[in-house]
Amino acid sequence: MPNGIEQNVGTGASTGKLTRPSRLANKGHRFHETAVRTWLSALSVLAACAPTLGAQRVWQRTAYPYLYYLTADGLWIGARYARYSPIGFKERPEPNAAAFSLDAAASVQGSYAIVADAQAPALWDGWRVGFTLAVARENRLGFYGLGNDTPPAADSVTATAPYYYQVSRTHGGARFTLERRIAGPLRALAGAAFERTDFRSLPGPSVFRTSVANGVVDSTTIPLNDGVLRVGVVLDTRDNELDPHAGIMVEGLFASGNGYTRTTGVMRAYAHPLTRLVLAGRIAGEDMGGTPPVAAQQWMESSGRPFIAVGGYRSLRGFYDARFLGPAKLLAGAEIRYAVVLSPTVVEVKVVGFYDAGRVFAPGESFRLTTNGLHQAGGLEFFLRALRNGLVVAGVGVSTEGAQLAFGTQWSY
Numbered sequence: 001m002p003n004g005i006e007q008n009v010g011t012g013a014s015t016g017k018l019t020r021p022s023r024l025a026n027k028g029h030r031f032h033e034t035a036v037r038t039w040l041s042a043l044s045v046l047a048a049c050a051p052t053l054g055a056q057r058v059w060q061r062t063a064y065p066y067l068y069y070l071t072a073d074g075l076w077i078g079a080r081y082a083r084y085s086p087i088g089f090k091e092r093p094e095p096n097a098a099a100f101s102l103d104a105a106a107s108v109q110g111s112y113a114i115v116a117d118a119q120a121p122a123l124w125d126g127w128r129v130g131f132t133l134a135v136a137r138e139n140r141l142g143f144y145g146l147g148n149d150t151p152p153a154a155d156s157v158t159a160t161a162p163y164y165y166q167v168s169r170t171h172g173g174a175r176f177t178l179e180r181r182i183a184g185p186l187r188a189l190a191g192a193a194f195e196r197t198d199f200r201s202l203p204g205p206s207v208f209r210t211s212v213a214n215g216v217v218d219s220t221t222i223p224l225n226d227g228v229l230r231v232g233v234v235l236d237t238r239d240n241e242l243d244p245h246a247g248i249m250v251e252g253l254f255a256s257g258n259g260y261t262r263t264t265g266v267m268r269a270y271a272h273p274l275t276r277l278v279l280a281g282r283i284a285g286e287d288m289g290g291t292p293p294v295a296a297q298q299w300m301e302s303s304g305r306p307f308i309a310v311g312g313y314r315s316l317r318g319f320y321d322a323r324f325l326g327p328a329k330l331l332a333g334a335e336i337r338y339a340v341v342l343s344p345t346v347v348e349v350k351v352v353g354f355y356d357a358g359r360v361f362a363p364g365e366s367f368r369l370t371t372n373g374l375h376q377a378g379g380l381e382f383f384l385r386a387l388r389n390g391l392v393v394a395g396v397g398v399s400t401e402g403a404q405l406a407f408g409t410q411w412s413y
Contacts, residue, residue: 057085057097057123070107071405072140078105078113087122093241094121095389110139110168121241128179128187132305135172142311142320143167143208146216146294147362148373150324152401163202165320171197171295175305177230185237189253189303191230197295198223221293230255234303238270242410243348243385244280245272251303260292260327264301268413276339278350281332282413287367288327298322300329309358310375314413316358317406318377318397326360328367330374333357333413337383350383352395354412375399381406 061083068076084099098120106112113136120129144150144165156164173195179187199222201209211217232253238244248269255262266284273279286300286309300309309315311323315331333356341349357374361367381395393408406412 059083059085066105068407070407073107073109073111076105076107076111078103085123092122093236093238093244095242096121098123107139110137112137126181128177130175130177130304132175133173134175137168137170138321139168139202140166141169141298141308142322143206143211144320144323144325145207145211146325148324148326148359148375161204161206163204164206166202167206167208168200168202169197169295169298170200171195173226177303179234179303182233185235187234187236189230189232189234193226193228193230195226195228196223197226199295217294221295224258224293224295226258226293226296228255228257230301232264232303242389242391244270244411245278246270253301253303255301257296258293260288260290260296262286262288262292262296262301266302276342278337278339280335280337280411280413282334284329284331285367285369286329287361292327294325297325297327300331310360311358313406313408316356316375316377317354317379317395317412318356318399318404319375319401320404323401324358324360324375326362326365328361328365329358330361330367330369331356331358332374335412345388347387348383348385350385352381352383352393354379354381354395354397356397356412377404379406383411 061081063079063081065077065079067078070076080101080103082099082101084101085097087094087097096119098118100116100118102116104112104114114134115136116133118131120127123129140163142165144152152165158164173193175191175193175195177189177191179189181187199208201212208217212219212222230253232251234252235248235250238247238249248267250268251264251266253262253264255264264284264286266282268280268282271279284300288297298308299306300315307314308322309329310325310331311319312321315329316323333354335352335354337350337352339348339350341347355376355378357376359373359375377397377399379395379397381393384390384392391409391411393406393411395406397404397406
């Protein structure tokens with residue numbers, strides 16, 4: 001299973017799909033071909049660099065196929081290749097000194113993901129470097145309209161409109177991040193990214209088709225070429241980055257993209273009051289200035305890779321992916337993680353109870369800390385950690401809109 005996969009698959013009230021003009025479909029096809037060629041060219045550069053790094057350290061490798069099933073996309077089949085340099089005998093919070101991975105997977109419903117990821121969190125003292133190339137399509141991504149109050153209509157999903165609340169999104173690009181330790185656990189961050197995003201309506205009437213037709217979604221931003229520059233600071237005292245038991249992580253980030261700016265603040269905290277018990281919590285907020293296009297509003301920034309918000313495994317479990325859409329976002333959550341099997345560095349099995357809350361602020365609204373309008377969900381997860389870095393989380397979240405299966409190869413936060 002690829003590192004960092006996360007899925008939130010619904011069994012609840014709403015499902016929908018979309019359809020868009022053939023002109024946009026042709027653009028999406030050309031974009032897909034161009035993105036794949038660009039991705040393969042950049043991947044060859046990464047591959048050429050690998051022997052140099054390999055000559056300097058002990059490296060290990062692994063390769064395996066995998067498959068899994070999701071309600072929205074059906075069966076996924078993929079393969080993973082990874083090459084990594086272990087931390088060594090001295091325990092550190094980073095998962096590896098450096099690692100390169102290549103994941104490719106596709107579903108029977110037309111979704112796919114190809115990701116090449118190179119990370120060096122502990123290869124050079126005081127520096128962290130990351131570079132990711134990705135091409136992906138989410139063929140059943142949620143789209144319910146803009147704003148925090150977009151309740152699904154009970155009779156909207158029919159035989160002639162089975163994808164009323166869904167859209168197909170194809171995107172690809174590159175992301176580079178450089179971090180430098182300032183003092184102790186405090187780091188400065190700088191980064192750049194480029195991503196091209198296109199949308200395609202699925203067959204039948206849909207919220208997305210209507211939003212494009214009436215101008216709520218600006219058709220001139222489809223497809224979107226988005227170059228982003230990022231700066232920020234990170235305070236990280238976690239004892240383990242993949243599976244923290246104690247410490248905090250605070251991120252303050254500013255980004256400038258194509259016609260918009262993005263300011264993000266996140267705080268995550270972990271406490272370990274008992275040997276088998278870990279308490280975790282998060283509060284996060286983001287505000288966007290300028291005129292952010294829909295493609296940019298669907299993401300929330302982080303010092304690692306951005307994630308879909310609001311709705312989904314990384315932001316609001318119990319709701320469909322990208323369930324709520326707006327330029328400003330507020331997230332909060334708490335987890336109780338209890339180890340029923342505990343053998344450090346060999347295997348851990350945990351039962352997790354979680355509570356998530358979140359909302360968006362529509363265009364024209366100002367971001368604020370508030371308990372008004374929060375969408376809430378709770379649920380249960382099971383966590384498996386094998387050896388040092390193998391991690392799988394699976395569970396279910398329940399909200400007013402039904403139940404969502406949750407799956408990931410990293411913690412939600």
